[in-house]
Amino acid sequence: MGYEHIRSDGRAKRGDFHTPHGVIKLPAFMNVATAAAIKGAVSSEDLVKVGCQVALSNTYHLHVRPSDTLVRDMGGVRAFMGWDAPLLTDSGGFQVFSLADLRKIKEEGVYFSSHVDGKKIFMGPEESIAIQSNLASTIAMAFDECTPYPASREYVADSVSRTTRWLARCVRKMNELNGTENTLNREQMLFGINQGGVYPDIRIEHAKTISEFDLPGYSIGGLAVGETNAEMYEILEKTVPYLPANKPTYLMGVGTPQNILESVERGIDLFDCVLPARNGRHAHVYTNFGKLNLLNQKHERDGDPIEPGCPCPACERHSRAYIRHLFKAKEMLAMRLCVLHNLYFFNHLMEEIRDSIEAGDFGAYKKNKLARMTESML
Numbered sequence: 579m580g581y582e583h584i585r586s587d588g589r590a591k592r593g594d595f596h597t598p599h600g601v602i603k604l605p606a607f608m609n610v611a612t613a614a615a616i617k618g619a620v621s622s623e624d625l626v627k628v629g630c631q632v633a634l635s636n637t638y639h640l641h642v643r644p645s646d647t648l649v650r651d652m653g654g655v656r657a658f659m660g661w662d663a664p665l666l667t668d669s670g671g672f673q674v675f676s677l678a679d680l681r682k683i684k685e686e687g688v689y690f691s692s693h694v695d696g697k698k699i700f701m702g703p704e705e706s707i708a709i710q711s712n713l714a715s716t717i718a719m720a721f722d723e724c725t726p727y728p729a730s731r732e733y734v735a736d737s738v739s740r741t742t743r744w745l746a747r748c749v750r751k752m753n754e755l756n757g758t759e760n761t762l763n764r765e766q767m768l769f770g771i772n773q774g775g776v777y778p779d780i781r782i783e784h785a786k787t788i789s790e791f792d793l794p795g796y797s798i799g800g801l802a803v804g805e806t807n808a809e810m811y812e813i814l815e816k817t818v819p820y821l822p823a824n825k826p827t828y829l830m831g832v833g834t835p836q837n838i839l840e841s842v843e844r845g846i847d848l849f850d851c852v853l854p855a856r857n858g859r860h861a862h863v864y865t866n867f868g869k870l871n872l873l874n875q876k877h878e879r880d881g882d883p884i885e886p887g888c889p890c891p892a893c894e895r896h897s898r899a900y901i902r903h904l905f906k907a908k909e910m911l912a913m914r915l916c917v918l919h920n921l922y923f924f925n926h927l928m929e930e931i932r933d934s935i936e937a938g939d940f941g942a943y944k945k946n947k948l949a950r951m952t953e954s955m956l
């Protein structure tokens with residue numbers, strides 16, 4: 579169990595992450611199944627076809643609806659959605675801080691109102707871990723505060739020390755639950771989260787502190803929240819070396835194909851992002867020669883697939899003209915085909931990245947790939 583290093587190419591890492599629910603070949607892209615489903619009518623069976631290795635579900639959404647106890651009674655989120663490969667749950671923190679109304683942050687946790695029915699909810703480290711234990715995901719995330727951007731140095735420093743105290747409580751709670759007889763997944767893995775906004779020294783200190791917890795993996799949170807790409811890359815460059823190299827490092831909520839290539843080069847192993855599914859639902863599809871908008875008039879009689887040569891379920895059988903027609907006719911299939919293609923594109927990008935690291939030519943691969951991408955993919 580745990581991280582097996584295969585090869586490094588500069589700071590880019592190729593490794594296998596052994597989990598209780600199977601091996602994740604790293605670097606990998608997690609496909610986002612917010613409420614235990616990929617938006618765009620994509621099923622767990624489809625996920626296998628588009629090369630998804632690991633899915634991600636949102637703790638906050640499943641807690642509010644249908645409730646984590648219902649999911650537990652149905653065998654956990656993987657059994658509930660029919661997905662028998664690894665799945666990660668976030669802590670709920672990000673949604674609590676971004677979606678919920680009337681939140682109040684205290685030492686014990688966060689008080690807020692549900693975005694569905696306004697019901698008052700309290701979530702702290704123990705509650706988040708208990709919910710994720712009920713969901714029985716492969717990997718659970720520590721409960722943290724994703725600090726807003728911009729935020730003052732003083733605010734970030736206070737928030738980060740609270741996040742460290744919350745991590746200690748998460749670890750205690752997870753050990754307790756993993757040691758309890760009727761817990762569904764007693765091998766649930768906990769990842770710690772690095773915060774610190776755009777202050778490199780706070781990030782580095784925090785990375786050192788959380789590394790001492792000796793967790794199965796770590797993530798970098800609080801980026802891609804409004805700072806520039808240059809600021810994000812600088813933070814990664816300075817912070818990643820202070821997280822354990824023999825564990826997976828997950829960059830939360832990132833990003834574009836360019837963000838992924840630049841971050842792999844800086845030592846990142848895991849990604850998740852709503853972009854491929856969200857763009858697909860709006861007829862925006864990724865190809866190796868740029869992003870296309872299938873609603874564009876020029877595709878009206880375009881007999882090519884989205885990307886010629888792509889083996890995904892959309893390109894294998896359908897033309898751009900057909901998919902454009904489906905959008906115009908408001909057929910559900912339109913979104914579904916575009917989301918399938920985009921997820922395949924991201925999962926396949928990761929496969930190419932893994933192959934290039936193993937071959938020791940990641941630098942050349944990255945340069946070549948970026949040169950072919952248009953502005954809209956950066």
Ligand SMILES: [Zn+2]
Binds near residue numbers: 885893
């Ligand atoms: Zn395709």
